[in-house]
Every structure is written in structure tokens, then in C-alpha cells.
Amino acid sequence: MSAANGLSDATQAVVSHFGIEAPGILNQYACALEDLLIDQAGKLDEVTGRHNAMQTILTSPDVLADYTDRFFTEVVPVDIDEAPVAQQAPQAYQPQYDMPAPPANVGGQQQGAAPQQQWEQFSDVMNRSPENAWRYLSGMQPEALRSKLLFMDAA
Numbered sequence: 752m753s754a755a756n757g758l759s760d761a762t763q764a765v766v767s768h769f770g771i772e773a774p775g776i777l778n779q780y781a782c783a784l785e786d787l788l789i790d791q792a793g794k795l796d797e798v799t800g801r802h803n804a805m806q807t808i809l810t811s812p813d814v815l816a817d818y819t820d821r822f823f824t825e826v827v828p829v830d831i832d833e834a835p836v837a838q839q840a841p842q843a844y845q846p847q848y849d850m851p852a853p854p855a856n857v858g859g860q861q862q863g864a865a866p867q868q869q870w871e872q873f874s875d876v877m878n879r880s881p882e883n884a885w886r887y888l889s890g891m892q893p894e895a896l897r898s899k900l901l902f903m904d905a906a
Contacts, residue, residue, distance in 0.1 A: 866895035 758766070765773055808814050869891050876887045888896075 866892070866898040869895040870899065 756763075762774075808818050873884065873887050873891070877884050
């Protein structure tokens, strides 16, 4: 150890090679690395917890049944531990179907057509755009629909 400045020979070699700021920079780097490792360990603990919860759900029939029941009966399934204190009762989901009305000309184009012609036109509509076939059926003449029934009233 050098008595003149109180630094060991190894420290003097590092300071002379890297500069006087080297120990401070190295300490700052070590602290930043330590903080990142602590954050990473926290994330790993969180992922491990989620893994264990999923493992429990998938391997325990009772827990899986309870989770599935809650999934289909609640709007958003939330574990009781994570639920807010003042949670509202779940609202039932009510789907709203937005179906377009049939075009006005659908019924008009079939008025004079024979039942067989109407079914041929329906077949054509099914081949071109099956999603619109219901529109064509809704405008068909009752006689054309009756012609395809297997059982008819003796009237």
C-alpha cells in the first residue's frame, strides 16, 4: 500500500488506467444493475404466481368448474382477492342484433314468377351471396313456399 495518498497499488492502477471517476461510475453501474435485478425478480415472482394459479385452475376440477361458472355468469370474472371493495353487481349481457331490413324490391320482383322460377332464383341467390338469402325467402310468395313443403293440409 502506498503511504503517500492512502490508496492501494491495485486502486492506483485502476485510477491511473480508467481515470479518477472510474470508482463512481462503477458504483453507479452496480446500483443500476442491482435495481434492475430486483425489478426482474419481482416480475418473475408475479409470473410464477400467475403460473401457479393457472396450474391450479387446470388441474383441480372444482376450481375449474367454479371459474367456468363465473366466466359465463359474470360480465368480467375477478378473483375475490382482487375485487374492489364497492363492486357493483354484474350486469347481464344482452346482445343487440342489427339486422338490415329486406329491400323494398325483393317482394316486387317475384310477384308474377311461378314457384319453380322463384326457387331457381333463390338457388342463384344462395350461390352468389348466401348471407342475403333470407331476404329473398322473406319476399317469396306463399304458394312457392307451400310447393316445397313435404306435408300439406288437405284444404
